[in-house]
Amino acid sequence: MIKAILIFNNHGKPRLSKFYEHFNEDIEQQIIRETFHLVSKRDENVCNFLEGGMLIGGSDYKLIYRHYATLYFVFCVDSSESELGILDLIQVFVETLDKCFENVCELDLIFHVDKVHHILAEMVMGGMVLETNMNEIITQVDLQNKMEKSELLLADKCSFA
């Protein structure tokens, strides 16, 4: 199971937080801060796995992260997930974002966090991996966006009328 998915920047500012277990807001913020603290002090050329956090789930808990330019993508998972699998998933996530936003950068995530959530919802559901095929994910996201657009267009027409 994936316990949480966090995206924050090099200064620890959260860009996306998705918890699959409930915590109240204060604890969520604390988890984000501590995770940032753990991850940010690591060198660039060390491995992408990190143990020893005591935040969620105690000992059966691992951080798997990737650092892209200004952003950290961190997945908090338990032992049922495979480490490289999750790394792969992060890559798929980032590539999907890249396709959906056309050359994604931190600003896209800052201003369109809702869209990032919608994309993520097509990949991970309730802490379990739903889809890993990038084309499938993009197709579904696009179809939903199209639906949204047509609804808005309809709303416009109504309001004009």
Next chain:
Amino acid sequence: MALKIVKGSIDRMFDKNLQDLVRGIRNHKEDEAKYISTCIDEIKQELKQDNIAVKANAVCKLTYLQMLGYDVSWAAFNIVEVMSSSKFTYKRIGYLAASQCFHESTDVIMLTTNQIRKDLSSPNQYDTGVALTGLSCFVTPDLARDLANDIMTLMSHTKPYIRKKAVLIMYKVFLKYPESLRPAFPRLKEKLEDPDPGVQSAAVNVICELARRNPKNYLSLAPLFFKLMTSSTNNWVLIKIIKLFGALTPLEPRLGKKLIEPLTNLIHRIYLFFSQILHHLSAITLVCFSWLIAFLFFITVLISLSSGMPNHSASIQLCVQKLRILIEDSDQNLKYLGLLAMSKILKTHPKSVQSHKDLILQCLDDKDESIRLRALDLLYGMVSKKNLMEIVKKLMLHVDKAEGTTYRDELLTKIIDICSQSNYQYITNFEWYISILVELTRLEGTRHGHLIASQMLDVAIRVKAIRVFAVAQMATLLDNAHMLTGNTQRNGICEVLYAAAWICGEFSEHLENPMETLEAMLRPKVATLPGHIQAVYVQNAAKLFATVLKSQEGNTDSTTAQEASQLMIDRLPLFVQSANLEVQERASCILQLVKYIQKLQQKDVEVSEEVCALFAGELNPVAPKAQKKVPIPDGLDLDAWINEPPSESESEDEQPKAIFSKEEPKHSRPRHTEVDEKELARRREARKQEQANNPFYIKASPSSQKVYQETPGVEHIPVVQIDLSVPLKVPGLPMSDQYVKLEEERRQKERAEKKKKDKKKRKEKRSGRGKKHDSGPESEEDITPAHMVDIVTEEMPENALPSDDDERDPADPHKKSSKHKKKKQKREKEDKEKKKKKKHHHHHHHHGDKGGEESVQNGTVEEEEPLPRRLISVMLTFIFLFYSFDRKAYDIQGNLQDGSQVVVSVIFENKCDSFLKSMEFNVLDSLNSKLQRPEGSGPHDSLTIPFQLPPGVSNEARFVFTVQSIIMPQKLKGTLTFIVKNEESSTHEKLDFKLHFTCTSYLITTPCYSDAFAKLLESGDLKSSSIRLEGVNMPFHHLLARICFHHHFSVVERIDSCASMYSRSIQGHHVCLLVKISSQTVSVDAKCDEPTLLGNVLDEIKQTFSQC
């Protein structure tokens, strides 16, 4: 564009959408909080509007604010409103907000049930999808119960997009509403073979998560998963399945056998592919990632399944070799995963990992903490007597360098784990170990003061020879207590003082200057320590006081003794005022005692003896299993309820949890036993905790010591401000490093002496042998402990049963009771000298005559070890009679159920002069054969033999075994424990034996008529085989009689030197023989419907004739 027009067309209240909000927050960096609070006010206004678009926009902004840590639960009702919008755009916003901030205690969730149901059945697949996604985050038990049916229907939706989400969410539903598992399971299983790979993968995902909780119930799915594994191309599915097999194979070794071949093939294939890529690319790209994933998990499975099969060392070797290449790789991720996989192998195959010690030690110096932690984990299995000091020295260096407390604490626990494993097996110098422990006390802000303390206590109590040294060290520690306590009293490390005080008190006779230590223990500063430590201080001050009095006994000048009393009287009142009850009580008690003693002293009465008597007697460690070994008195039924069991309503709460383990009806057990087990486990845990905190208990295993990690620790409390450039040295405390040097020198010396001796010998012998390699590294056995250390054995109750198996902790493969063995060997030697005994082997052939039935013995008992091992000349003859039993079996043909029982009759004969009683018979069940035990007893309980044996008497006992497959012979290991009683003493003895179930013993002599026999042969169902026996020197009828007698055959027909014979197995296999003899050569042509059985029977026949 559209949005702008909308905005322009109506004068809307809101002109701020999410982007505006974000921009605003970025522009108000200085007064962010203030800006956000105005925004929240605006949002509140917007939420009051009737326009759903406005509301949705507001909720969208709230979702963003929630991420920044603002509580938005006050808007829960508005979120529900937005969720129920008919437009997908708004619905999606609503569900997203709900998934981010709803949880079980959100009360508006109750209102959503019907809305969600409506969305689930919406014709628009994305409405359904969005509802499922949202629900997966906030599903509650109520929602799960109400919606389980709707979701189950969706599992067979026409759109794979919905199917896959519905399947995945079922796991959450099962968690919240376990009753839904049973009805939904068949459909879930069906989805494993769904045409859409996404749905298939979701189903695999769910079943794997379920199986992780309770693998046993999912064994039946193994064939299906096997099929999936060989056919699936989806790496995710593959990994999940392999992980699942990893959980299943330990339960069903046959599964492992089936897997091993395809897996080994795959490893080779994947590895080949992988190495090609490695050659072409310097960095690991995504392409090979997926391959690697599969590769690594094949390995882990191999490892877990091989635990059931010892003879797959080749595959393991292969794995370890490939892993080594991974670890040596420059890519840190591969290194990490390689080490992770290694640690899994270490659990089952420590030897194959040990050969890569160099590599793992190298990883300890890695710059990456994650990798160092993994390597640390592996170190546990790497140490030996030879390298322990070196490894620990290295670790101590890391401790000094370590920055984070987590890593340092991990190092500390590992050092202690490594040193204390297997009953301190690898420690050759306990002085060194004590100094290591003392050095560890200087760690700043560690949480493991407790752990260090328990080690100090353990070593001081159990290693007698070290006490003098330990006491001296502890006295110094006490003297420097201020350095440990620092300024905060909630410091983990001060736990060490608990141990120090106790050791100084209990072994005060070894103290050089008890008076000084007494003074140190009664300093006013002590009152700032935690209560339980103060209590130990007070109690042990009294012990010290007694020692001081004793040392002054006979001394004409009584000033020292009086000074001691005065000191006690002066200082104890401080403790009498303590807020801690325990401290108060002990202090006031002792204070009064000392006052009385003082009075006596003033009258010049010798009191020291009486005072010492207060603390007389040695406190021996109690074995952790001692309690278990206390025999249950007659008439005490531990299973009977003392009070009526709690009413149903109370156990209701427990029910949902239990359901996961009761998936299949045949596994379900009566409820009360399950609750019982839980309760037992809880109690056991509590007891362990208690024992862990009690210095008189020895920890059962390192795992119990880890309990300490859970005690809330205090971080960042400086112990002492230490300047690192100056060597750390508490005055008077030795440095552990010096021991490493000393040890080195000592070994050198030993080696040199040995060399000398060798030379001498050689000279004496003047043998012309070539040069011996003296300079080579000494082997493990050559390293002798620095000083003879006698590890105090643990106390056991008086009539406990000594069983070696019990001592060994099955969870710990590295543990070897080598200390134990050595002692035993010594004892054995002595015994041998006392009584030279011959090895006896009795194979009594017994001829039982039961109701005209001829039954013959072919079971033999093999003692596992030669008999001289035993102290007293107890000879037991086991005579095994095998009745291929259950007479029904051959009355009712084909009734296989009855054919699964075998009765073993054992004749116990007491050949010694002592009385034997309390005999207990136990056999280690195999998968195939199980000893039938009375109902209610566990699978490892032994059976009590219902009689006692006076000298020279024999008696027979019968044991029923259930056997599943009879086609292979097998041996069962067992033990017989008994009490040998003679006039002087009674001792416990143990005899290991093996029961040999030959295939012949499963055959029943069955008469057969020649026409039936002919039909049988004609039927063509039988497989044939034959053997040839050379040099048989006996008349033909003797030969036949012998086959009949030993192998339960009956002669069907005999013509001259040719005979046909028949027998049947208890499971109805027909065995037909055609025996011919011509000049000392016998040929046996045989037919049977089970070729394996036939082969084995023939082998046994051959055996019989080769013996004569």
